[in-house]
Amino acid sequence: MEKENFVLFGGRGSKRLFIQPVDEHDMELMNSEAAALQKLVGHTDWCIAAVPVDDWNRDLTPWEAEPVFGKQGFGDGAAQTLDRLIRRVIPAIEREHPVPDRQYILCGYSLAGLFALWAAYQTDRFAGIVAASPSVWYRDWLTYAGGHDIRTPRVYLSLGDREEKARNPVMASVGHAIRAQYRMLAEAGIHSQLDWNPGNHFADSDRRMARGMAWICGAQ
Secondary structure (H helix, E strand, O other): OOOOOOEEEEOOOOOEEEEEEEOHHHHHOHHHHHHHHHHHHOOOOOEEEEEEOOOHHHHOOOOOEOOOOOOOOEOOOHHHHHHHHHHHHHHHHHHHOOOOOOEEEEEEEOHHHHHHHHHHOOOOOOOEEEEEOOOOOOOOHHHHHHOOOOOOOEEEEEEEOOHHHOOOHHHHOHHHHHHHHHHHHHHOOOEEEEEEEOOOOOOOHHHHHHHHHHHHHOOO
């Protein structure tokens, strides 16, 4: 059996484990993210599993879409990635660090945040979702979310206060989209939170992720 690729941060015996798909930039920030989370909650009774993805634009998006910036479009690899997390990554974590009745929370930043939201409509495997600066500007996302039932009880959303001021009109729609997403969650009776952070999309992603995880932990 091929060994699954993930890196754990925090208390490996914790009953609360965050799964976070990451790229190389995210991985470089994982130590500071974990430190920020520890500072917010005051303990390490949590664990983060950083799971590298091979192709950010392909592996984290649920259906194909045209490019929004640059020349690379988006794929339909989200279903395969979710299957990998549920059928391979989580069992591998349980084999290496077994904890009875562990809760898994799916987390992500940017397209990984969109992936986490999308996954919440596919499965009840996750006890919560953290979607920091999620790419809810994605083509047809609001139509999809409005036509399906979400299957996780807790959802954290956040956005930078300058993200909706982007020059790209598609990406600038993210402010409207995140508000609409939050309304959908409220109307569905989901325990949810929408936080606004200072800065654009690229500011303080590690601290924004930690803030969402802290909310799940009950510190905020």
